Amino acid sequence: MNADLNGGSTISERLGATGTANALELKGVSKFFGALAALTDIDITVRPSERRAVLGSNGAGKTTLFNCVAGDFPSTTGTIRFFGEDITQFPPHERIRRGLRRTYQISLLFTGLTVLDNIFLACVGVSRSRFSFLRPGRDDALMASAENLVRVVHLEDAKDDQVATLSYGQQRQLEIAIALAGAPRFILFDEPAAGLSPTERSELIEILVGLPAHMGFIIIEHDMDVALRVAESVSMMHNGRIFKEGSPAEIEDDPEVQALYLGGADG
């Protein structure tokens, strides 16, 4: 299932080219909304193929961090490097074309289109056919990779359904398929498990764990069970700062974390 995920050899080529650079390197990244500091002096280093969970209470700045990295809005200060390249000033589409992907907490899907067309649109976005005036043919390569992604996220049965008719859980799965389009090198998952049923959750974990080993990601997750099962390292955020980093076990046992986050979660 994983070997044919990207339908091309670009990943290995890119990995070879990037050498030893870190997948993501944030130095002194801050984001101000007027006088409000949403992020203060964030330093994060994530290796390629590393799987990192970002935990923190509401308003800790997790989604803001994603927005700065993906370019939805620019950071106020600091530098962001993606596989060694300084992308701080890049518009979002340039970052995406370099292999960065993100999912959205509130699904931003094209609800009038079918599942397959949504994924196809994502595959086209990182290809050179963006401006093509020709409809895809029967053996179109991009359409084939879209069909492939449908299988990866277990949506075969719904592939010709309009997105508006999908269940919430299926829409989240579709979000993930869209993030996997093209040849992603690194993915930002913004609370993919939020609002899912226990069954859907385990399906999600299965999808995340089953991603190709070289594909690193950061996952924002409230559910410790999900976060700790898919991630090998954890960053704790609070009030726009990162205040602790470590392995899942370390974080779980840390008294400060327990006081701040785990204890206050649901009493």
Added chain:
Amino acid sequence: MSVFGPTEASLATPSEGQSWLERIPVAYWIVGLILLIMPAIAGDFMLFQIFGWTFILGLIALGLMFLGGYGGMVSLAQMSIAGVGGYMVAIFGVSAIDTISLGWPWYVAIPIALVIAMLFGTLTGWLAVRTEGIYTIMITLAIAAAFFYFARQNYVMFNGFSGFNGVLPPMLFGVDWRGPAAFYYLTLFWAALGYLVVLYVSRAPFGLALQGVRDNPRRMSALGYNVTAHRVAAYTFASLLAAIGGILLTWQSAQISPGTAGIGPAIDILVIAVIGGMRHPVGPFIGAFIYVILKTYAIDALVTLGLAGERFQLLIGIAFLAIVFWSPDGIIGLWDRLREDRKRDPLTGRGGEGP
């Protein structure tokens, strides 16, 4: 986001085992046949003035429908771009004003005219896409006004107030293309081609992405699309449609003057697109037909009723108001609702299937 119509088949499922010929709906055959044999039924005035004009205005408005319906951008500069196309064939080709016209052969003049009009349209788009909604309308209206006054006051290139006359289509294949039947087929060909291309592109990556940009620009840029570039490219494509329409319009009246691309005509194109409906490329042609009929016969109708003939604009305005009032998405919106009410399409016999 409902413009990705639920009745349209998914990209991925071209009905298996059917040739593309078999997949053409019955309605297309009927309308196509009627349009093809029209010269046998209709008189010269109908062919040249009513249908010729309808196809031309429909083609120019089709560009606006593409921008507005698929791209969510309303431009009032379509008629100015058509005007540039018309002026350029007059300047580079043959006209009665031989002190200005270069008299180059049509196969040089027409491509140059199309390219210049598309450059003008692209530049307009490049300025306009920085704005949204009402500001796009304001910028494009300003460009339309500027072009009108420039053309009227410039005598070196545009020959000022009187413009160019004697701009005729080439005598290709020994046919006088301004003859009623020939001109009818000429305009029908370009209108049909424009219609089919727009319909086709709406489901090709470029068109799909444009609709994605309209519905959710933020998501599109998170998929790797350059939203600004996509919008500007849509203007370029709409300009091509307008430029073809503009050249045909110039040939129809054998002249081009600033009034052709004035503020009034610029707004008329918007009226045509809105009357017809912006959701489907057939809308602009329906809108253009209604507009042409009103514009041509409103005076007679008013005089017959004992009213002042010069009030014909009022009749057009009232028709526009009525259509927008009862159906904000134009005639095709009315048609869709009628179909839904009946739950069955009497033409194709297709049942009213669920969403």
